[in-house]
Amino acid sequence: MNRIVECVPNFSEGRDLYKVEQIVQCFRAKENIKLLDYSTDKDHNRCVVTVVGEPEELKNAMVEAIGKAVELIDMTKHEGQHPRMGAVDVVPFIPIKNVTVEEADKLAKDVAKEASEKFGVPFFLYEKSATAKHRENLATIRKGQFEGMAEKMKESKWVPDFGPKTIHPTAGVTAIGARMPLVAFNINLATNDLSIADKIARQVRHIGGGFRFVKAMGVELEERGIVQVSMNLTDYTKSAVYRVFETVKMEAQRYGVNVVGSEVIGLVPMQALINSAEYYLRIENFSMDQVLETRL
């Protein structure tokens, strides 16, 4: 695969594993598609799939999976702890290799167009694909959930971007769009005082005046007797890992607190870490093409 997009669709089925398998099957045994992971949660009653592939093949597989989910999942009977508004709740496309965010955006729109025409499901474009500021955030779009969406979509500001003007009777409505890879990055502090982690979190996160692409909160690590600034970096190319790290370290010093370590949770794009090496080692004129693995 030369050009790679990642897709992490969330389906509103986490209990009937026979249905889950039929949906996941759409990503198996396909040329230029690789199913990396899928996990179900009974309490959330939800399935999260991670798949990578070439744009064209990924589009076809994703449209097929939406069709299967619309056929199998009945939202009028769905219950679970996780907020949800559709059988296919959200479909993010993430540029990974030799693909721009603009191309991931086009892919999201192509899938929305084709799937809305074929299956009669409405789509909201979100994140980098959003057509208005108030539609960028998934939580804002999803507010009211499946049960409230028919009423909400009567408002002119909630007319969907593709498909019918109201919900699909059993499959609800889907959010789709391009976003950057997420980096889950936590910084551990040498104190058990949660209020310090909370204060630092408020300072570095976007909503409190901090970095544009940082979400953060303070968390207690009870077993270790320390606290942590737990973060999601939603665009590491703009809000760099090293810059966030150094800022947290600096703020911690005001309380006489040291950084004891950090954690990267789950997968991280190579470039997010190499950017940090570049900064600390002061490397001049570095190009990602110099990384051996990008040439393979």
Added chain:
Amino acid sequence: MNRIVECVPNFSEGRDLYKVEQIVQCFRAKENIKLLDYSTDKDHNRCVVTVVGEPEELKNAMVEAIGKAVELIDMTKHEGQHPRMGAVDVVPFIPIKNVTVEEADKLAKDVAKEASEKFGVPFFLYEKSATAKHRENLATIRKGQFEGMAEKMKESKWVPDFGPKTIHPTAGVTAIGARMPLVAFNINLATNDLSIADKIARQVRHIGGGFRFVKAMGVELEERGIVQVSMNLTDYTKSAVYRVFETVKMEAQRYGVNVVGSEVIGLVPMQALINSAEYYLRIENFSMDQVLETRL
């Protein structure tokens, strides 16, 4: 390709491009083999090929290329500025992905065995494959060059590891073995005093009491009016990039000299830089499996 070894054979032909093409052709249009680069130098009269592949296929292609070089290159007529002792002068195998240095070592020995039997060329095992301490260093093995090797190989300490006990009449003798990827890493200093770069180079390099896997020398960057500590890191997993960088920075401070930047020349394995990010960001329990690109 799931398991990847890199091979960088050096052939003693850099002028007759028709001959070069015939040798390089052995690495083209082969399943699970990718020719990344090859370059010839007229003054050196030498060709350096960079190829990656799965171990088994790389072995077959390399044996074929040795046969072609033995057929086409006559060392009795070879002249060039670069030291050399054989038509195929040196063949390093470098573990890149899902391959251990032990497997690269086995590959080197398999190629040496097969090629020595087929083409009657003797082989010295060098670097990580060396069978004795005095045979690790290529320059030591090659001393005396093609013209002096027949005499040198009469000594019991220079009996080759594979093949006939003396040189091939026209193809000489070849060094082959496993080595780690090389990182060419230079650190630029805010001074035009070459003696400072020289002194630091002597302190960080192995031969002067420094790091085991660092070769270093002082170099003048005339255009920029600064000097540089120019280094080869021959095993970044043992002599880490960040540790060398911090040591050079520390030594420069004794002269009141700042590090203005650094350079990575050519290709660098992802892990060499990610290790540095891990150090500076103090990441706990990081695994290379968390790098998205390793999962593709």
